[in-house]
Amino acid sequence: MVRKQNQSPETEASLFLVEFLKVAITSIVFLKGIYPIGAYERRRYMNLVVHSARHPKLHSYIHDSLSELVSYFQQGMVERVAVIFFNDANVPIEKFMFKINVTRSHGEIMEDGALESSMRAFLIKLSQSEPLTKASSQDWKWEIAAYFRLLPSDNGDRWIRTQALQWQQPPMITPIKSMKADPFSVQLYIEHPDLLEPI
């Protein structure tokens, strides 16, 4: 991916992050098997084979959702981005949490390959993770949700309320991958409902 050089480092990092999340989230949805394989096409990202949404609606949903977050990433307001799978009753079954830390003060970062290799490692680990390889049933629904540190002050009407219900008990957490790099660090973990949680 080649970036335009006239962008500020913050914006550049945010776009970089969004791009990365787009790939990661599509991978998760692909691996969970919500949609038929025909909905995706194979692409190359950072010298890795990844899947990208071919279906326009799916593609636009992922793309638009994450693109909206770019400015918030720049401000460091987004704490977590979640991919929530839930059943018919809108009870979440699985939450893939991207815990994100964006560092605003960074210099020339794109030069070394540390970030790239980290991201690659992240994506490889993601595809190999046991919870992801377990296919889910087709009638699951999913959505992308963002967790903010502060309530965004602007354009409240652009936001859609999440349909997912809350769990009563604190969830069980299974870490998948933690990535520490200079412009941003991302940790992915899965939240499952506690055994005591009535579903």
Place this chain on the structure above:
Amino acid sequence: MSSDSSHSAKSASNSKRSFNSTNSNQSGANSFSKNKKERVGDSGQKTLGMAWGSGSRSSSRSSFRSSPFTDFGSYMEVKNRKLHEQFDAEASISSHGGSGSKKPVFHGVSIYVDGYTVPSSQELRGYMLKHGGRFENYFSRQRVTHIICSNLPNSKVKNLRSFSCGLPVVKPTWVLDCVVADKLLNWAPYQLDQLASETNNQPKLSAILGLRSNLVACDPANAPLTSDINISEVGDSAEDIKQPNQEYEAFEHDICDEAKDKEPSCSNKCENEVEETNERRRCSDIQSITQTLSMISGSSNKGHSTSFDPNFVETYFKNSRLHFIGTWRNRYRKRFPSSSRPSSSSSASSTCHRNTIIHIDMDCFFVSVVIRNRPGLWDKPVVVCHSDNPRGTSEISSANYPARDHGVRAGLFVRDAKACCPHLVIVPYDFEAYEEVADQFYSILHKHCNKVQAMSCDEAILDITDLDVDDPQVLASLIRKEIFDTTRCTASVGISNNILMARLATKSAKPNGQCYLPPEKVNDFLKQLPIKALPGIGRALEEKLKGRHVKTCGELRMISKESLQKDFGPKTSDMLWNHCRGIDNRLVGIIQESKSVGAEVNWGVRFKDSKDSQVFLLSLCKEVSLRLHGCGARGRTFTLKLKKRKTDEEPVKYMGCGDCDNLCHSLTVPMATDDVDVLKRITKQLFSQFHIDVKEIRGVGLHVTKLESADSVKHGNEKSSLRSWLASASPSKEKENKDHKLVNILHIVDTKNQIGGSHHHQPRSNADVGNILSNQEANHSSDVPPLSDLDSDVLEKLPPEIFSEINDIYSGKLSNFMSKHKLDSNGVGTSSILPEYVEGVAAESEPGIISENTAASSSQYIDMMPSASSHIDPSIIQELPEEIKNGITNLFPAHSAPQIRSHDHLVDQVKPTDHSSSHQLWVGNSPQWVEKFKSSDSQILRFFSDMYSGVGSTHRLSSVLLKSFSANEACLGGKTTECDDTVRCLCQLLKDYVDLELESDLEEIHTCFRLLQRLSGRSKFLLQVYNTTLPHLQTAMRENYGGSLRV
């Protein structure tokens, strides 16, 4: 002085007094003897000036009030004040040559000299000056306690009450005699002859005719100070006829036997002339007298209830007959100290040969004493009663034999008694006379016999077995005659071989007779005796026996002992069986020690608000305390009784208690006390337990039981306050209190431990110096926590007394411990004895790095501060005001500060180089724990250190653990049980790692714990580490991620 004389010229009635004052001003303070001679000439002059008749007095009194003389009134006020000042000044000078430390003779006495006297009023004034009394130039009901005069004009005698206002009118010789005797004598014998004869000759016409009785007012000879209240009663009833008159006797206030202080030998004193040692008591008495006197003028009926009279309790007990009887014994015991001890010979002689016991009892003591100087009344029906009012609602407390013939008995209402006997004469109490007669009575008895057992103030038992007496009857009549000659009161005597029979004999001897029951006659005597005559058989028992058709002792004898036991129980049956056979093995001379001391007031108790009740309780406490002092006892159990009215209606008896519920709370304290402050506190506490509306209270009683002799509980000057039993070297019974107290302190310590150590569910360090001590201590006292558990901060704050006591319990090691602790905290801080220090593991086991740790360990001093920044919710810190935020940030180790300042910069600290001293184990490129572990004694710690060095530059614990898989079991301490210290070190390492990494690298922590879990299958030691650290991890997880980690 010129103004003085000009005014005295205006008012003739005041001329004499201003003259006096002029003299007193002229005369030097120290020249009384000279004065005396000079005054002789003056005295004649004074009679001229004397014009203190009732008429002039009233006119002068009105002059204070009526408007034309307001100037004069204020002038007099100023003048009086000035006179007092002068008197005080002179007194202070003259007292230098006085008796010194001893209480002056006339303390509390204030005389007013009326008219011509020998010696002169100036001389009397000098005596008062010298001996601590007061001299009033002008008559004042509030200030004057005695009126001194040699003779009175007829008009004053006739109208004595308005003249004296009920104060004693005494001859000047009284003052002289008091000075000679060097103590305050009873003034009664010095009463003005005129008055004494007047009153004695005066028939109680008014009383008989049922007019408003001036009974007391015209009889000051026999009813001195205590009757002042009666004066007021009379006045009251006159003014308010609708109100039934009030009786002073409580319906049922039982005085449990003990006494306030009483003077030993100069007995015949009015209440305010008590023992010199008890100054406070005396003062309050005098106060109450003046209070009473002001009541007269105010004619306030309600002055008799608790709510209006601040001295109610004292006044009440001063006017109580039961109180007199109750307190009499103590007085007696002081007077005849030897007699209260049973002599050893009596027990030896009691059984082997025939005893002769004399029981002697005064005939209707309370009446006959009062009328002893009035032979005219001897054959008339007379009763003693508190008041004689037209309503007749007061109760008769004692009746003489002529009155009894008419069917008048004690307990009857006056109106009923008058119905039986229209000519009934009613006289008031005369407590001074009672005391006097009782003392005379006992003096006579002790003269004749050395084995005297006092039963009451008017009743005694003599054991004349050992005396060489031919005929006991002769001795008895001799004693009776002597009693009559001395006291002019009659006594009856019963003589037999034991106490029981002697008492029964006395009953048949009364009145004024004697009865000898030799053993051979006992049987016949008892045969016909009704059972209720036996002591110990009351109404209930009589009814029970009546049900079995037993009416006489003869009939009672027919019943077998077994059958009696079946019906009445062992004790009662024994008593019945013995008594009906005239058997009584009690010995003469044994006075039962009182089991309780207390005071109860069930009359006139009316509280307006809780303040009233508190004041009342306070005075009740004072009274009880005085009684405790009086009988030299201290008590441990305190019982507060309340009478709560059942209905809203006022009872029939004026100010009585009526129908009441009896409520009662008690409290036992570990240390016997008679201290009034302690009593107050306890009483307050007890009172608050009732949760009762004070308006409902009709009676209050405070009783003290579990008495101990005050001598056995020697305290020296120390007050029996809480402090004394804390500080004093412990007698065994105090031990429990101590322990209790200590447990409290230690509880505090424990709580602190929990707070301080709650984040680290970790066993206490055994390697501490403190624990070594504590092991030793374990032998010393099992219920005392080890030294190491004590919080030195708490100990430091303790009062020195308590500290020394705890120190005692630890047999002195505590102070060592404390000094050690001080050294530690001041200097190095290596040996962390206190649990709070446990967090500073590095400091403990690695002396090499102490200096770097000082900051960290000092931060541990602040209790309740979480050790790690991760325990603090940054958002809360953010919300705090700037100063507080700074304060908290400063308390924290350096690394947490940036986090608290802004967690937007969390990434900053991701780099290991940012690690601070708190997690110093992970500081540096090669973390400190590596070095530390390398030098450790523990094999396993050295192993981990080596492992870390082996993995290269990753700085990751997971790599270390991963590599550990390849190690053999021995390296991981599979079999060996490592000491706690090693476990703690490793746990701390892990915890620090969790705190450090969890925020940014969940994966790494997860991996570490997964690895550790797997390793723990192979090593008990690591299992222990895993189990210890997992809760910490999960807590941190919940704080950071809102869920628990699936391991």
